[in-house]
Amino acid sequence: MKSNCKVLFISFLVILVGCKATPDIKKNNTTPTIFTLIDTQQFGTKPNIIAVNKLFELDDKEKNKFNHFFDNPTNNKLSPHKRVFKYIDKKLKFFNYYGQTYTAQNTINNNAGNCISLAILTTAYAKLANIDVNYSEVTTAPVYFKNANFQLISNHVRTKLFDPNFKEATNTVYFYKPGIIIDYFPSRNSWGSGIVNEREFIAMYYRNLSATALQKDDLNLAAWNIVESLTFDASSISAINMLAVIYRNMGLFEKSEMVYQYGLTLDAENLNLLSNYHLLLSKLNRFDDANKIQVKIDNAKDPSPFRWLILADDYYQDNEYKRALKYYKKVIEIAPYLHHGYSGTAKSLFALDKKNMAKKFMVIALEKTHEATQAKLYKAKLAILSKY
Structure with missing residues (x-):
């Protein structure tokens, strides 16, 4: 079944992807510069945000089902990471692929979810089997979802289960370690964006929730989720861009501009930032400044x-x-x-x-x-x- 199971991120118009599997995830206790631009009082009362320790949590029933399959003697000939893959493959036989972002347990309960949901579920099983995982973000041909105020575009994430039986040879450099890449929605029309660690992946989850809330014009929920996302990946250009768009839609134009300018210090040629910044300046009738940004867009080297x-x-x-x-x-x-x-x-x-x-x-x-x-x-x- 064709699906729009992708990582949502903010683009222009006012628009709407290696680590260990076992350690607990802790928030970064440092205060990155982006947080000096955030006054959470402007976002209103903090709503209920899904706790990070709930993302990969499975109930006892599902744990028992997985362990029974994993430990079954008939599967012993398979390497542990292949057993995890086989279980997931069976699990997804009647799965509904569509663009909701869920925790692992909610993905099972709904028998549905997007690629972030499936990567979270895969990670949950990998944790039970003590299998290392990492993620890669893939940019694909744009898929557009429109409402009155936003244009959503999409990215894609895939998961790699590493072979726990692999032993590195002495004095040998490995560019890739063996494992299984689980790509829920493979496409020829894709562009690799790089490896994503677990903190960055968790940041994607909250960024997705923020994008969904923004599409529904729930600026309170969108803002608090993007703050949560930035807590795990403070240098994410996509999250910084989204924060600026949220500020813009709150009417806090000065804040929005400050966030765009900060983002451009991290990635001066990012088209998402430049295009949205250009849009903001045009909205404010600052056409001379907008033209300067247009020149930067024309000369950008975004790959x-x-x-x-x-x-x-x-x-x-x-x-x-x-x-x-x-x-x-x-x-x-x-x-x-x-x-x-x-x-x-x-x-x-x-x-x-x-x-x-x-x-x-x-x-x-x-x-x-x-x-x-x-x-x-x-x-x-x-x-x-x-x-x-």
């Missing part, structure tokens, strides 16, 4: 093709086809193997009444796609273009 794709799509939707064309070509430059940049270039050229050139790029888009549904769509568009 993610999908962030450029999101930017291009946004300008295309605003009928700014020349600027959209510029950013679609940036996608092609960074990732020439992806079909998205070519199709975006084609539709922008078509809108600019350059139909012959549009056809050439649509042909390339068709050649680059590996998805039957997408190929069918491109063939239909080519048929239309062939009439000109």
Whole structure:
């Protein structure tokens, strides 16, 4: 079943992914700089926030079921990490993949959840089996979810179960340790964003809850969850970006700008930050300042093709086809193997009444796609273009 099981994060418009499995998670007792910009009194009374020790907790019934399977003599020939995978694989046979973020036990109770939920559940089982895990964040082609105020885009997370029987040889360097990567929603159209440790993964969980609350215009819950997220990963650009968006929607524009500026000291060329900051300045009619940020956007070296794709799509939707064309070509430059940049270039050229050139790029888009549904769509568009 196709799913939108992804890590939600804030992007532009006012828009809406190695560690040990056994230790307890403790919050960082240091006070990172971002917290000097936060006055929680502005967020209102703190609501009930799910405690971190509840994330990976399973009830006795589920623990017994897992242990019975794991210790069953018929499974002894399998390495421990493969037994965990086999149990999860059976568990997900009738699973409903959709975009809710749950704790491990709630994922079981609902027999549903997104990729964060499934990674949490996987970690819960790994902890029972004393298996080490880590996570990797993957940026995928944008999936858009819209309501009146927000545009949601998505990231993806996958989990690796390490082989506990692996022994490192002396004087040998290992780039990768053996294990099983569990990718609940594999895609050809992806871009690795790097390894995520357990603290960063937990921060993703609270960031997801914040994004969901923000979509529902529950700024109180969104704000407190993003504070919780930052407690576990104070340097997360996605969380910092979301905090700034929350401030903006609270009408605290000065605070919002301060957070954007702080985020840009950590990542000066991040398109999410720059685009949202540009949006804030435009909203405040500070067009000279907005133009300066636009120059930074145009000159940014952000390596993610999908962030450029999101930017291009946004300008295309605003009928700014020349600027959209510029950013679609940036996608092609960074990732020439992806079909998205070519199709975006084609539709922008078509809108600019350059139909012959549009056809050439649509042909390339068709050649680059590996998805039957997408190929069918491109063939239909080519048929239309062939009439000109």
